[in-house]
Structures are given as structure tokens and as C-alpha cells.
Amino acid sequence: MAKKNVLKPWRKAMWCIGKITAEYRERMYALCDLYAQPYDPQEPVVCLDEKSMQLLASSRADLVARPGRGAKQDYEYVRRGTRNLFVAVEPQGGHREVTVTARRTKVDFVQFVGSLLQTVYVGVRKLHLVLDNLNTHFRASFEEVLGPAAAAVMLERLEFHYTPKHASWLNMAELEIGIMERQCTGRRLGSAALLMSEVAAWQHRRNEEHRGIQWRFTRQDADRKLGRHYVT
Template structure:
């Protein structure tokens, strides 16, 4: 559900920036990467579920056992038809920096420029890289990166949200009690999705935004 409130000039600036970015054609040397993360609660069954039968869906008991939580980082390259997921024990500054660093020094090591789309979580900013890596190493790592942030309360503008929704439907939106099993399922899902050669076709344009949302625009 969208909750549209007052759309300020800053909101519009960030929204237009992303919509213009998404309208660009695919460029291997300057990819657009959308990144997000989610928490996954590990829940184990207390009773064996009843399997699917003809005319009857799978059934499970309403009781479950809590087995902790894990964090899932997800990066998707919509035009490049590629995504990557990684499970961590927690969501701390270093975990985020390590995830981005693995992308920039791995798959995107030879790119001239990297457009990175993020929300406004407090760990998603340049200063966190400096805090974790130090000034010199952070500057070296991020010299090719252009950060693009969604407006506040507008995570729908991050295409990683779409991919997380697909991941939940196909993989993580069920009870999983063991971290090792969650990790193996995530890797299997990633491999399957990438093997399907499917990207994300974003069709909402700047013109669409002005036509549908202009009544919420406010002057400052």
C-alpha cells in the first residue's frame, strides 16, 4: 500500500533522479544496482506439517519455535538481469560495508561507474564506509560510485523492494528453522533466478509521476 503525504521539493528531486536513472538504457560499464535488506525470523515447526494432498493444501500447526533471526542483504541489477543475496548473523555497519565491498571488488571491479540505489537507513551513507574502512580506503573503494537515495517514506522507488517481494513469495516467506538451511535455500533461489535471465522492466516515468502525484506536491 502506498501512503502518499506531502511531496516536498526534496522528495521530487530524489524521485526525479531515480526515474531518470531507471529510464536509461543498459550499460555494462555503468550499471545500476539496487540494494536493500530484510530481517528473517527463524521459526521451527513443533509438529510435522500435513503434506499436500489432492484437493487439500499443505497444513501446519499454529505453534512454532523461535530460533533467532538472520539478516538478508539483496542486490539486484535490473537491466543486467542479475541479483545476489547474502545472509549475515546480524545487520551492523561492517556487514553492510562488507557486502557493498564484495560487489565493487568482485562483479563490478572493472566498471567505470556504478550507480547504487539505496534507502535512507542510517548505515547506508558514505560516513559509515569511512568509519569502517578509514578515509583513504573508503575513498578508494567509492571513487566510482554514485549514490542515489530514495525519498523518505518512498521505498517503492527502490527496485530491490520488488525483488525482495519475489524472494519472499518463492523462498523466504515460509517457516525455516535453521540458518544453514536458510542460507542454502537463498543460494539455490539466487541461482535459479539468475538462470531464468529475467530483469525488472520499470515503466513508471517522470511524466507518470507528475500526472498521478502532482496533487500532493507542495511548494517550499
Template sequence: MWCVPKIDEPFVERMKDVLELYARPHDPSEPVVAFDERPVVLHDNARPDRPMRRGKPRRIDYEYVRRGTANIFCIVEPKTGRHLTHATEDRTRPSFALAAERIARAYPQAHRIHLVLDNLNTHTPASLIKAFGTERGRALASRFAFHHTPKHASWLNAAEIEASLVSASCPGSASVATASQPSPSYAAASGSGMQPRTGLVARSTGSSPSATPSGFSDPTGSTESCQSTSSCERPESKRDHAKTQKRKKGR
């Protein structure tokens, strides 16, 4: 379902601002970074998997245990392909402020960081001040120029576009039980060696349901997964397994 925006003067002004920003030549002193959130549902195995054996693929039981939810901050510099994507427990003002500080630390030589965001109420300099206090918050906010997409047009955000493409390109069939475990699909699906972004195909072997950003902070993380949508070799999916069992019962 499409939400058709009202094409008024503020919409056009914001649209032009974002598009002109993307059209600029790459300038290390003023990098353009796109920022977006992506919710993740955390699932764990109800029963142990059956490992792959000679002539038989790995088998995953269709039953799962829900482990709550987490948030993925999708952070990408479109001109260079650099990613600072990581997981958090939520997308509150303190979490946004910490993500902004992470971005600022990643560009120590930048005079101004242009940050493209949607219109979520936490995406403001006030969030930084509230989280870190007046002095530190204002100092951090001064590193950024905030560029908000038009209302009902967050598809102009490069981070949102890419998150949607990756989610659709190689989603796999399994789940992630904790936000600290990276999904191996993202780096391979993107073809750029970047760290995982969303819990799409990995299964956790641990039992802790806690959500921490540690597993998503290393840009040299695992890239083990399928190389393209057409060549993915995945374990038997929950849906396929259920269909197989139904066919066996009908015989």
C-alpha cells in the same frame, strides 16, 4: 497505510535522479544496482514433520519455536536481472559495508556502480570508512555513486518493489529456522533462476539458530518450488491444520 510525502524541491530532485537513472540504456561500465533490506523472523519446527505418503500430503505441525531474527540484503541489477541477494545476522554498518564490498567484487570491470538506496542512516560512504578504515573505505566508496530515494518514497527503489512482489506472490506457509538455509521459493517465483532471498517457504532440518550469509551467496542455488502463485502445491498450513482440528472436535 500510506505515508504521503511532502512534494518539495528536494523530493522532486531525488525522484528525477532515480527515474532518469533507471531510464538509461544498460552500460556494463556503469551498472545500476538497487539495494534494500528485508527483516526475517526465524522459526523452527517444535515437532518433526510427517513426510508425504501415498494418498496423503506432507503434514507440518502448527506449533513452532522462534529462533530470533535475521536480515536479507536484497540486491538486484534491474536492467539485467542479476541478483546478489544474501542473508546477514543484522543490518548494521559493518554488514552494509560487507554487502557493498560484495557488490564491488561482482563488477570488477565497472568504472562506477550506481547504487539506489533508501535513507537508512547506514547507507552512506561513512559506513564503509568506519568498517574498513580510511584508505580501504574510501577506495571502496569511490567505486560507487549513491542515489538515495526521496524521503517517504522508498517505493522508487526497484529492490524494495521486487521484494514486496515476491513476498506476496508465493509466500507458502512454512518457516526457516536459520538464515543459512535458503528458501526455494524465490528463484522459481521470480522465473529467472536467481538465488533465494527471503525465508518464505523452506523449513530447516538443523537445530542451529545462527544466522550466516553462506546459504544465500550462491546464485546457482536450489530452485525447487512452485512455478506460479496459482499452481503452488504446499504442505498443509498451520492455519488450515488448526481449522481441521477444530472441525474434528466439533463433530
């Protein structure tokens, strides 16, 4: 048997984009157009996502860095449970809000969105929320948690924009989460209190620096780069 025909089941490659349907294109175009709109402080665009994180504590004390030697950490660790992080970032306004919760239920989601409307965005006319298709991210969650009347009041100030299925790369909250992992949470944090403290400090610094995100991917870019995947 020729070598090129020998199966190698241990080898795997990942793919991100399969067939792109008309529905996928419609949502992708809508998000690209939304991101391209001029900044309106009365109708800000906020990208929201969640990230689960394990709390890990070192089983032995770390060796601190000193001249000529970097810090060292024992390979063994102790699991201390998990926490969820809600991350909302306003790309054009350079603001983000991160909240640590014990769970990721529809109640937690509705409370987080409600806190955005009641604090940072209390004076805005409408908040445009970019979300993925998680089952808690829909209007029904607000109605079930708050009741129809209270939900209607909150939903009046919200407009939802959903990524296509399997296209979370179109949600800029994923970019912000990646930055947060590199700069803050991508290491052992052994307690919820420590996690909240570190995340709060990171959030404060990023907001003080007004770190925004520039989105350059347009619908024309989509057609040029992804057109071969389009199906009717």
C-alpha cells in the same frame, strides 16, 4: 447522534504518500531518469535493500501432501532467532545477489558492497547504487569501517542515489524482495543454514533465467498521478 458521526477508533486506514516537497520531487525525478537511461554494463544500476527475517521451526513434523490432501502444518512454532538479508538487484542486467548475515550493522553493509565490487562488478568503471536513507547507507560508514584511504578507493567506484524519505517504493530492490518472499522465504525456515541454502538456490535460478525488472514509471507519470500532493 447520527451514525455517520460516531467514532470507530478500531478502524484504521493506511496512507503511503503525504505532502510531496521539492526535495522529494527532485530525488524522485532523479531516480526515474536514472532508471530510464540505456543499459551500460560499465556503469550498471544496482538497487540495494535489507530485509529482516525470523527463523521459525515447526514444533511438530509437517504432514506431507498426498493425493487428495494438501500438506498440513501445525499452528505452533519455535522461534530460532533472526537473520538479515542484503538484497542487491540489477534490474536491466537481470542479476541479483543475496547475502544472509547475523546482523545489519555498518560493517555488514560495507562488507556486502565491497563483495559486489570485488566479485560480480570487479571490472566495472562505476556502480550506481540506489538506496534508502538508513543511517548505515552513507559515505561515513565506509570511512569509519575502512579508514579514509581505503574508503576513498572503494568510493571512487561508487555513486549513491537515494530515495526520498518515506518513498522506498522507488527502490526496485523492494520489488525483488517481494518476489523472494512469495517464491522462497515466505514460509517457515528453522535455521540459518536452511535459509542460506534456500536463498542461494532461489538466487541461482533467478540469475540463470536472467530475470530483470522493467521500470515504467516516468517523471511525467509522477506529475500526472501525484501532482495533487505537491507542495512548494
